[in-house]
Amino acid sequence: MNLLQKTLAIAIAATGFAVVTNVMADEKSPAEAAIDYRQGAFTMIKHHFGPMGAMVKGEMEFNAAEFAKNADAVAALSKFPANGFIAGSYEGETEAKPEIELNADDFKKKMETFQVEAAALAEVAKGGDIAAIKPQFGKVGESCKACHKEYKKD
Numbered sequence: 001m002n003l004l005q006k007t008l009a010i011a012i013a014a015t016g017f018a019v020v021t022n023v024m025a026d027e028k029s030p031a032e033a034a035i036d037y038r039q040g041a042f043t044m045i046k047h048h049f050g051p052m053g054a055m056v057k058g059e060m061e062f063n064a065a066e067f068a069k070n071a072d073a074v075a076a077l078s079k080f081p082a083n084g085f086i087a088g089s090y091e092g093e094t095e096a097k098p099e100i101e102l103n104a105d106d107f108k109k110k111m112e113t114f115q116v117e118a119a120a121l122a123e124v125a126k127g128g129d130i131a132a133i134k135p136q137f138g139k140v141g142e143s144c145k146a147c148h149k150e151y152k153k154d
């Protein structure tokens with residue numbers, strides 16, 4: 001126990017605050033926290049990416065305003081997953097392959113391609129023209145696939 005934990009333990013003993021107990025039980029290693037972080041970021045990306053895919057495929061009625069909102073969200077969120085790929089986080093509850101560490105430059109390049117294409121999609125989406133949107137949506141989708149193929153376990 002470090003000093004903080006000791007202080008908390010005393011606080012719990014003294015006050016019985018269940019909230020504090022929960023915080024301590026939730027403590028994760030930096031690697032576990034990083035895995036949670038990047039999976040969380042990708043979950044949010046998927047949440048916004050899915051409806052765009054359905055609209056592009058004609059499974060959902062095209063709504064330009066909704067599409068633009070989702071494209072904006074993916075462009076913003078594309079900046080986050082990179083923060084979660086830290087050394088020592090390629091084992092345990094993760095689908096990330098250890099090759100990410102070995103091919104760090106290539107992984108970084110694939111992440112940047114995703115960010116660039118997602119930003120371009122947000123730009124095109126503002127115009128609301130599905131014919132222009134479709135090919136750019138395809139490029140974003142390809143950037144996901146290109147990385148998953150190399151660096152994500154199925």
Ligand code: HEC
Nearest residue numbers: 039042043046049094095096110111114143144147151152
């Ligand atoms: C540069 C690499 C890269 C790019 C680009 C990328 N991903 Fe991923 N993605 C990964 C890796 C690696 C994992 C596995 C993360 C883990 O389990 O720790 C992952 C996991 C996921 C997951 C599962 C999250 C979970 O809860 O376990 C989803 C969903 C996902 N990606 C969607 C997408 C979508 C959609 C795109 C594009 C719009 C995308 N990803 C782009 C590398 C990438």
